[in-house]
Amino acid sequence: MKRLCCPLFLAMFLLFTSAAAAADFTGIWAFSGEDGTEYSFDLLQNGSVLEGTFSAYDSGLDKYREAGIEGSAGGSIATIAVSGGTGILTMDKEGLSVKWTLTSVGKEKILPPSGTVLPKDFAAIGFRLLSGEKLFVLEDGETEKEILKLLGRPEKKSKAEEWGADGLIHQQWFYGKMGIAVDFVREGTSGTGKADSVTLSAPSRKKTSRGIGIGSLQKEVLEAYGAEFNREESLLPDTIIAGSVFGGLVFTMKDGRVESIFIGAAAE
Secondary structure, three states, X not given: OOXXXXXXXXXXXXXXXXXXXXXXXXXXXXXXXXXXOEEEEEEXXXXXXXXXXXXXXXXXXXXXXXXXXXXXEEOOEEEEEEOOEEEEEEEOOOOOOEEEEEEEOOOOOOOOOOEEEEEOOHHHHXXXXXXXHHHHHOOOOOEHHHHHHHHOOOOEEOOOEEOOOXXXXXXXXXXXXXXXXXXXXXXXXXXXXXXXXXXXXXXXXXXXXXXXXXXXXXXXXXXXXXXXXXXXXOEOXXXXXXXXXXXXXXXXXXXXXXXXXXXXXXXX
């Protein structure tokens, strides 16, 4: 008995298998060069169209460069162009890593040498960011005694309570006139607490190490923290997260401007 193959069924089958085999390059992919420079591809794929931002950060020179990406994707391969340079991204079968092959450096020579690119670890990035920014905003103050010397006595303190999420004793100190709230933690009921997080709100005039404060524009936040911007966890235009909810900075926005800045871990 002959089996007839319906042309419509065949077309749908081929479309389905083709779509299933296609890789999605959406996300932030990063790797470090031999000289310590950190590179990242922030990609958004819509069908075969690929766009986004490429960035490079040289920690030794504290130099950050950024450029727009134009490209196309098909199957497990994506071709991108940045400032005259071109290259190819090839995703592995598991979708866990991408091989980057530089094909043309272009006049500005922005693109990095060939290498293996991995999903960006926002938790690790956020932890490093959190540590530095917290100390910067609190002017290197960390213990309760140091904060007392820096800010004076708080207008209000919360009840010291153990949090089930981390098993530590937490207490918040509120400085309403300064627009600052500091959360201290300690392992037991006695001992000196250490600043775990800090929240800035109006009328605070304090700014982060990159010049962002209450009233800063959304554009300014994204430019200052472009290398750490976590698109998946952020809820634009209301919330911008640099790093991760497990550690980093959370900018709460209102009418396109920063309403509050939380520096810490919003989740455990």
